[in-house]
Amino acid sequence: MSEQLLSIILTIITASTPLLLASMGELVAERSGVINLGVEGMMAVGAVSGFGAALLTGSPYLGVVAALVAGAALSLLFAFLTLTMVSNQVATGLALTLLGLGLAGLAGESFVGQPGVQLQKIHVPGLSDIPFLGPILFGQDLLVYAALIIAAGTSHVLFRTKAGLVIRAVGDSHQSAHALGYSVAGVRYLCVMFGGACAGLAGGYLSLAYTPQWVENMTAGRGWIALALVVFASWLPWRIVAGAYLFGTITVMGFALQAHGIGIPSQLLSALPYVVTILVLVVMSGNKALTRANTPACLGQPFVPDR
Amino acid sequence: MKLKIWMTMAAALALGVSASAANAADKLKACWVYVGPVGDFGYSYQHDLGRKAVEKALGDKVETAFLENVAEGPDAERAIERLAREGCKIIFTTSFGFMDPTIKVAAKYPDVKFEHATGYKKADNVSIYNARFYEGRYVMGQIAAKMSKAGVAGYIVSFPIPEVVMGINAFMLGAQSVNPDFKVKIVWVNSWYDPGKEADAAKVLFGQGADIIVQHTDSTAALQVAEEQGKLGFGQSSDMIKFAPKAQLTANTDDWDPYYIARVQAVLDGTWKSEDTWGGMKDGMVVLSPFTNMPDDVKKMAEDTVAKIKSGEFHPFTGPITKQDGTVVGEAGKPLPDGELLGMNYYIKGVDDKLPQ
Numbered sequence: 001m002s003e004q005l006l007s008i009i010l011t012i013i014t015a016s017t018p019l020l021l022a023s024m025g026e027l028v029a030e031r032s033g034v035i036n037l038g039v040e041g042m043m044a045v046g047a048v049s050g051f052g053a054a055l056l057t058g059s060p061y062l063g064v065v066a067a068l069v070a071g072a073a074l075s076l077l078f079a080f081l082t083l084t085m086v087s088n089q090v091a092t093g094l095a096l097t098l099l100g101l102g103l104a105g106l107a108g109e110s111f112v113g114q115p116g117v118q119l120q121k122i123h124v125p126g127l128s129d130i131p132f133l134g135p136i137l138f139g140q141d142l143l144v145y146a147a148l149i150i151a152a153g154t155s156h157v158l159f160r161t162k163a164g165l166v167i168r169a170v171g172d173s174h175q176s177a178h179a180l181g182y183s184v185a186g187v188r189y190l191c192v193m194f195g196g197a198c199a200g201l202a203g204g205y206l207s208l209a210y211t212p213q214w215v216e217n218m219t220a221g222r223g224w225i226a227l228a229l230v231v232f233a234s235w236l237p238w239r240i241v242a243g244a245y246l247f248g249t250i251t252v253m254g255f256a257l258q259a260h261g262i263g264i265p266s267q268l269l270s271a272l273p274y275v276v277t278i279l280v281l282v283v284m285s286g287n288k289a290l291t292r293a294n295t296p297a298c299l300g301q302p303f304v305p306d307r
Numbered sequence: 308m309k310l311k312i313w314m315t316m317a318a319a320l321a322l323g324v325s326a327s328a329a330n331a332a333d334k335l336k337a338c339w340v341y342v343g344p345v346g347d348f349g350y351s352y353q354h355d356l357g358r359k360a361v362e363k364a365l366g367d368k369v370e371t372a373f374l375e376n377v378a379e380g381p382d383a384e385r386a387i388e389r390l391a392r393e394g395c396k397i398i399f400t401t402s403f404g405f406m407d408p409t410i411k412v413a414a415k416y417p418d419v420k421f422e423h424a425t426g427y428k429k430a431d432n433v434s435i436y437n438a439r440f441y442e443g444r445y446v447m448g449q450i451a452a453k454m455s456k457a458g459v460a461g462y463i464v465s466f467p468i469p470e471v472v473m474g475i476n477a478f479m480l481g482a483q484s485v486n487p488d489f490k491v492k493i494v495w496v497n498s499w500y501d502p503g504k505e506a507d508a509a510k511v512l513f514g515q516g517a518d519i520i521v522q523h524t525d526s527t528a529a530l531q532v533a534e535e536q537g538k539l540g541f542g543q544s545s546d547m548i549k550f551a552p553k554a555q556l557t558a559n560t561d562d563w564d565p566y567y568i569a570r571v572q573a574v575l576d577g578t579w580k581s582e583d584t585w586g587g588m589k590d591g592m593v594v595l596s597p598f599t600n601m602p603d604d605v606k607k608m609a610e611d612t613v614a615k616i617k618s619g620e621f622h623p624f625t626g627p628i629t630k631q632d633g634t635v636v637g638e639a640g641k642p643l644p645d646g647e648l649l650g651m652n653y654y655i656k657g658v659d660d661k662l663p664q
Contacts, residue, residue, distance in 0.1 A: 007514025015507050105344055113345040115531075115550050161358045211502040211528040213550065216344035217380075222500035251504065255511040259461070261659055266497035 002132060008256055009136055013144055014210055016248030018043075018202040020147045022226035023233070023240050024154055025198025029075075031158060032191035033171035033298040037093030038078055039199050040223025041100020046071040046203025048108040051214040054117040057194055063117065064143065064201065064207050067143055071200015072193045079192040083185045086302045097223070105216045116212035119143065119205075141209045143201065148241070149197065155237035167191060172294035174303040184303050199223065228277040234284060235294045247273045318450070337361060337571050338395035339373040340386055342402035347500060349525030349544040354401045354424075357563030364568045368575060379404025384411055391416040397574045399567070400424065403468070409433060420579050422570060425470065431581055436566060439587035440470070441477035441648070443559035443595050444521075445623035446612050447541050448481025450556050450598070451519045452489045453479065453605045454539055455634065459490045461512025463522040463529055465499045467663045469651045471523050476655045477623045478521060481612075483657055492517055493660040502528035513538055517558075530554055539600065546596040557609070558596040565591055585645060589617045624648060629656040 008048070022039050029036050030059060035077040049070035055065030078096050082088045121142045158164035169177040170187045178184050202222070207214050232241035254269035339358050343351035358371050370393065375516055377386045383405045390398050391412055397420040400409045406426035413421045413433045421433040429435055451460045462478070464471050475493065480487040492515060494508040501524075509520050509529035513536055520540035522529045527550040533540035534551040542548070542558025566586065573579040586592035595613060598606045615621035626637020631654040637643045 004514050007510060011507050011510040011514070015503065016489055018503075109346060113350070113545070113549070115346045196504050206503060209533060211506045211526070213348075213502065213527055213531065214347055215498065215500075215502060215526055216346040218502050220498065220503060222503070252507050252511060255494045255496070255504075255508045256515070259515045259517075260490075260492045265663060266495040270497045 001182055006132055006135065008014065008252060012245065012248045012252045013136070013140060015252055016221055016244045017144050017147050018205045018210065019226050019229060019247055020151065020241060020244035021143070021205060022199045022202035022223060023148070023229040023244060024151055024237065025195035025202075026226060026230050027233070027235060027237060027240055028154060028158070028167070028198075029188075029192045029195035030299055031171045031235060031296055032167050032188045033174060033296050033301065033303075034079075034188050034192050035089050035093065035300045036075065036078055036096070036192060036195055037227065038074070038096025038100060038223075039195075039226050040219055040221070041097040041104075042071045042074050042196050042199035043100075043203035043206070043219045043223045044104035044217075045074050045100045045107075046200030047109070047207040047218060048104040048203075048214055049200070051111055051116050051207040051212075052107070052230050054119075054208055055111065055114065058117060060117050060119040060208050064119065064204050067200045067204025067208070068197045069200070071203065072197040074103075075192050075196020075199070077188075078196070079189045082302070083188050083192070086304055089300050089302070101219075104181030108214045108216065111214040112216075114214070116207060116214065118212040119209040131216065134210065143205050146201070151237055151241050168296070171298055174301070178303070178305055183303070188303075199226075201294060202226070221284055225273050232273075232277045232280045234280070235296065247276075321376055334370040335571065335575055336372065336393075336395045337372050337574075338371065338390040338398045340377050340383065340390070340398065340400045340402075340405060341373060341375045342377060342379060342404070343375070343500060343525070345373070345375050347525055348527065348547075349500070351401070353544050353561040354399070354563055357567040358586075360564035361567050361571050365571060365575070369571060374604045377405075381408075384408035388415070389405060391419050395419065397422065397571060397579075399556070399570075399594060403470075406505060420574055426459030429581055429583060434570070434580075434582045434584070436582075436584040436586070438561055438563075438592040439585060440561070440593055441623055443593050444474045444477040445481035445616075446595060446609050447487050447521060447557065447559060447653050448478040448483075448489075449612060450481075450601065450605060450609050451478070451521065451541075452482040452485035453608065454556065454601055455489070455519045457516055457518045458486060459492060459517045460519045460521055461509065461515075462491050462493045463505055463508045463512070463524055464493060464495050465521065465524050466497070467495070469604050469649055472654070472662065473648055473651045475658060476522050476651065478622055479655055480628075481659055487657075489657070491521075491658060491660075493658070496524060498524070500525045502526040505529045506532050509533065509540075510536075527551070542596065548596065548599065551599060555596075555602055557598050560594050560596055562591055562594045573582060587616070588613060589619070630654070631658060645657045 030160045045185045046067035050063040050067030053066030081092050082089045121139050121141045128134045170184050174184045229243045233243045250272050339350040345355040347425045362371050364589050374386050377383050399422045402426045403425045409421050409423045410428050413430050423435050425437045496508050505524050506528040519537050520529050520533050522543050527547045530540045530547050530551040533554040540554050546558045548555050559617040598609050622642035624643040627635045628637050629635050
């Protein structure tokens, strides 16, 4: 029994990590007032770049770096279009998803059908061998820990530092932030690129650790779930951690129950993350104070300083 | 100076266009419509290998084109019609959901030949073709029952359509022929193609005591999990041995090459007729990749079964067959008719799962 439970917990951790990474990045971008619907595209580009770099160099760690850089590079394009050229954020984000998926498919053509280089799980002598807790706490790959550290860092920076205050100010009232002398565009560029880097990492996690291979459309909608998660978590970092693990748990437990012979319609399970998000939206919109507290007030609004 | 360069370029372009147009007129244009990306290393990938084989075999007599990632439904009609308008003389539509769109477009373009895979609607200029994948799955069931120490296989599936249900039943019939008490745990992932979920399902199934994984989904993820955990499994659509050198027992692969070459050749020769092809191992349409990671006696058993299926001596769905609810179908000693197989919507006895409706 404990072995079954262990395998389920380990599976939940791998299933949740890419969601956690991608939505944490998007959270920061949205906190600065920019909604980037291109998460799925940035993940795909991250996945193919990470896979390719690892395959060519033989090092999964260079793969991770490549995934991060590729995601950030694609988001830079988005930032240029929406912040400098002031194009519509929603439309540009959707286009970014299509562009990212297409680019990734094109770049990855020669990688199809090639076994990849896997990001190995760490092994701490002694600690990793503790029964049950050892493999869970001390036997993950580095990105699992990185995701949690990024979450803690994001929470700290957003709510305990001046930089975080500036980011939230830009997201809540870009006019005021501008009047105080902060560069709205500059802050947003950095936040969008942080989001891109995280989405790239999430993609890299897919092609290097989760399922070490490259195939087109391997992100399979996880970018959209990450977007839903940000709303689900009402723009709070620790709720994103909880939400990502909850969504991972829902998927994996659904499979576990099915294998046990307890029939839960798999269609319902696939839809559940979205259903839960809609429920949260309904609850939130019923409570104006809650909504106002955390939703960036300038989310999705373009900013052009008066000259 | 600049103007001159532009003019030269324009002239060159014009020449180039007319030259290729002249070429195109001599060549037969054969076209394909895929439901997934050609880079899925699974179903669409195999069809595209068939297209490449046509190019290779018929050389400069043909020209090929394809559209990938075409959604099933109204979009498909536009895609197919576009190919017909652009001068394709034979169009292969390779997914079940392209059936009605194919029939509609075919009625508008009587001079174009159409070939629809895995469906059941024919017309004067529409042939249908499919492969008897269940033959491979029966053999896989036999191997699984021999190789599994736990006597339990994990089975990852996509959607409850007859093709998939038929596969599960064939697998179990094969397994039961070796070990009547063989068990299968089934997980529906509700997708043809989501490597992450396929991997999750495989991990969960191994965690719950299965030691062999079978899949009717398209990625290599489940096999990679088997490799990592020192378990066994089967490849799907493509030979996945590179991903799981120590875990893959065999793979149930689709080989459309001979069929596509023959059909395009028939158009070239003017002998093309509307036909209904459901090819199996005998026709080389279903091919089990080399048997690996198993002892010689299991390999011999598998090879014998393949030989019997090829010669027509044995049919996996030979009656009588007991359904899950205890009723019996089929006449003793006779295979179930094809129509019954193609509409299969019930489990056989011994499958511990409730079929989603």
